[in-house]
Structure formats: structure tokens, C-alpha cells
Amino acid sequence: MPSRPLPTNVSPEEYLRLEAQSEARHEYVDGIVYEMPGESLEHNETVLNIALAIKPRLRATGCRMAVEGVKLWLPQLNRYYYPDVMVLCDPRDTDSHIFQYPCFIAEVTSPNTEATDRREKLQAYKSIETLQTYWIVDPATRSLEVFERSQHWQGVRLESGGAPVACLGLEVRLEGIFGVA
Template identity: 40%
Template sequence: MVALPARLFMSAAEYLDWEPTQEERHEYWDGEVVGMSGGTRNHNRISLNFSKLLDDALLDRDCDVYIADVKVQVEPGRKYFYPNVVVTCDERDDDAQIVQFPCLIIEVLSPWTEAIDRGAKFERYRQFRSLQEYVLVQVDRPKVEVFRRNNLDRWVLSEYDLEDTLLLESIEVEITISNLYRQVQFEPDNLIYDDSKSDL
């Protein structure tokens, strides 16, 4: 694999043609191509659990669930991001590469991405008129934060712990928080969630 320069710039059209040919994923920020770091096993497991729960719940609905490898067009020609999980129920989303009308975006946090997921990315995601909920999931402890757009167009935070059930209002799906953490080992106390009670 050819090493990329420390900083790589190209037009959005060039990026959209180039990026699918790469072995690794890259986001696009105002002309700059930004490589994405790898995740941990916990990060991968939580993303997989969340996407599977949503996919099963939406099986008979006109909604699509995508994980990791499908990007969202945050700002045409300027910003393209890869959420951990994204849901769209909009019939206009028919592009082969990108989601343009997400109703739900989920980011599984890591020490390397948490600041940008909470800050710069959330600021950009809020530009989506279609987006109703933005979910942040911790990997080092069982905690989920959900930002919901209310009828005043303000974002309201709700928090959930391991014993809680989360209603995702954007898609009318209930998720048991313990199921999100099935087979997840927490650090540093090595607490392992017992998935024998999970119905995933």
C-alpha cells in the first residue's frame, strides 16, 4: 500500500471517486482528506450490537441501517463523515455511496474521537434538517447519551444506564441498554456483562 502524504487535499469530486478505491476509510473536511483510526474490540462490538438491534427492529419498515462503511454528506462538496451507525427512512436516499437524509446518527466514543464527536461533528450534524436524534455511546462504562431535537428546534440531552430502556423516538424503536453492551468487557476493572439475560 502506498503511503499517503501527511496532509492530503483534493476536490470533493476527486475524493468521492478516489475514496472507494482505498483499503482504509477517509473523511473529508473542506478539501482535506482525513484518515480514520482503527477501533477497539469493545468499540466494534457495541457498533455491531447497536446496528443489529436496529436492523432487526426495522426489518419490515422503509428504513435502512448502515454501519461504519457508509458515509453521510454533511455539507455538499465540503464535508463527508463516517458515523458508526446511521439510519435513514427517507426515500430520497438512493445514492450508492452516501446518505443525505439521516434521521438517526450513532457515534461510539473512543479517547481519540470523543472530543470531535461531541464538538465539531455534532455541530455539523445539526445542520441536517432530517436528523432527529444523535446518540453517543461510551465504551469504558455502560452509559448512553441521546440528544433529541424538540419542537422548538433545540437539542435536549437524556442519559441512560445499563438498567434502562431507550426509546429512539425518530424511528419508534426501543433498545435495552444492556443489549448494547452484550459481550463487552469494561476497563479497567474487567467487569464483564453477562449476556445470558440478553435477548439479542
């Protein structure tokens, strides 16, 4: 079931107030609030595997990582999202709950989110000045699509090998993402 819209014509400030009081997570798209669907164990394991593959590299770079429960604010589009994984290297990101300048984002698809991840979020994320790499990870097919700014945002589908995290100078093995040694 796709996420359902809730109140309309909500300001960003009203959204943040509502979200602070809510038990469920919601994304905000230009005045419309959408409840996020619950995720599967497979989804959570995939997100965790991505985070574990990236984490060792963070200390050497001084970057940080946010996973699932942290907001991304896109002021140019008037949107708040909850990406599955973000790498944050920009010193302008000083808030501990809301970020604007990730260099890497990964979204793990599910039947409920795939269309949004491939269309709406892909277009929105391309507008982030600091974003270098966006992954759309599909646990069902054990594949991912890599979109890189340096490649003019042309997607490359991978089913084996390694996937780049450009801002960390890192390549992550797909076998590690999908839990296969």
C-alpha cells in the same frame, strides 16, 4: 492518536476519487482529508449490538440501516463522514454508498474519536434536516448521551434503561448495547 490530516484544499470530487482507491477510510471536512483510526473489538461489538437491536424494527418501517463503511454527505457543510450506525428512511437517499438524510445516527466513541464526536460531529449532525436522534455511545463508561431534535438537542446521559430511536418508535435497552443480559 487522533486522525491525521492528509491533503488540503481537496474538492469533494477529488476526495471521492482518492477514497475509492484507498485501503483506509478517510473523512472529509471542507477540503481537508483525515485518516480514520482503526477501531477495537469492543468498539465493533458495540456497533454490532446497536445494529442488532435496531434491525428487527426496520422491516415494519421500510427504513434501512448503514453500519460503519457507508458515507454521509453534508453538502451544506462540505463534509463526508462515516457514522458508526445510521437509520435511513428518506426516499431521497437513492445512492447505495453515500447518504444525506438519516433520521438516526450513533457514534461509538474511542479515545481517538471522542472529542470529534462530541463537538464537531454533534454540531454538524444537528444541521441535517431529517435527523431526529443522535447517540454518542461510550463503551468505556457503559453510558450514552442522547440528543433529540424534539428536545432542542439537549443531551441526556443514560447509564441504564432505554434509549430512543425516535424515527423508528423504538427504545433500545442499554444492557443490550453493552452486551449484558
